[in-house]
Amino acid sequence: MSPRVALLLVAAVVVVGVCGATCNMRVVNTLAHDSVLLCGRTNGGIPGAWYTHLLPPGGVYTYACPQTTPNDSFETYYSIRNDTSCTWDQGCNPSTGTCKSYPWVIGEGLSWQNGLWYGFAAANFDGAGLGFQGNYGSKVVQYGIQMNCSSYGTSAWSGTCGVDSTTNEPYCNPNAPAFNKPDTGVVACGPANNEGTIEVQIFESL
Numbered sequence: 001m002s003p004r005v006a007l008l009l010v011a012a013v014v015v016v017g018v019c020g021a022t023c024n025m026r027v028v029n030t031l032a033h034d035s036v037l038l039c040g041r042t043n044g045g046i047p048g049a050w051y052t053h054l055l056p057p058g059g060v061y062t063y064a065c066p067q068t069t070p071n072d073s074f075e076t077y078y079s080i081r082n083d084t085s086c087t088w089d090q091g092c093n094p095s096t097g098t099c100k101s102y103p104w105v106i107g108e109g110l111s112w113q114n115g116l117w118y119g120f121a122a123a124n125f126d127g128a129g130l131g132f133q134g135n136y137g138s139k140v141v142q143y144g145i146q147m148n149c150s151s152y153g154t155s156a157w158s159g160t161c162g163v164d165s166t167t168n169e170p171y172c173n174p175n176a177p178a179f180n181k182p183d184t185g186v187v188a189c190g191p192a193n194n195e196g197t198i199e200v201q202i203f204e205s206l
Contacts, residue, residue: 022196023065023110023117029055029202031143036202037079039086039102044126047077047098048086055202065117065198068109077102077124078202080140096127103132103141103170104161106200107186116190117198121147121159122183123170129179137168137206144205147184149198153191159184162205 029036034057040050053061066074079086079101092099105126108119124131134141144162151157161172161182176185189198 024062024197025065025108025200026060026062026197027055027200027202029057029059031057031081031202031204033057034081034143035059036081036143037083037086039077039079040074041077042074043072044096046086046088047102050074052086054084062197065108065110068112070112073107074109075105075107078104078106078145080134081143082140092127092130092133094127094130096130098124098126099130099133102126103134103136104145106145106147108198116152116188117149118186118188119147119149119198120184120186121145121161121200122172122178123161123181125178125181125183129181131179131181135168136163136170142204142206144203146201146203147187147198148201149187149189150196151190152188157187157189159187162203165206168206 036055038053038055039047041047042050055061077098083101088097089100102124105124106119106121110117142163146160148158159174161170164171170182172182172184174184175182177183
């Protein structure tokens, strides 16, 4: 288990079931021509085993913020452009199943301890930093993700991960790297049992 996943477990950033509050996750694809596949994953299993949703250009997908437990970690992996199937990538070393198709990841969930939502946006750091082995500057990526919420229910918070046009490498702002991969770090969003929306925007980058 990676330190970041362990932190998520401690912070209750794990996702299981459906919460009773009216907290929602809202994902918006602002790309003009390309779809992005959302592949929900639990406990390092097969991407898409939790949920699968193909988000078309200009599409919006909203789902209830799931409730957490102490023992399970759930994340959403964001695919390369126009992928059509959430699958286990073969040929990863170590065998993470995410090294070819998934440049970005978001961890998410309402805490069973205090009702706050905890999450992060990051470049894929699966497999102790193996992550996504493709070129972030290639045409199949060239997009980023931005997450917006109200930190502790008191102030606006925004975290952005995209592709640097000079280096073709991923970046995040703010940045608290996980296994030397860019990562916004874990943020607590509220108020408790947040009756609001955590929004993620997929945007052109590079």
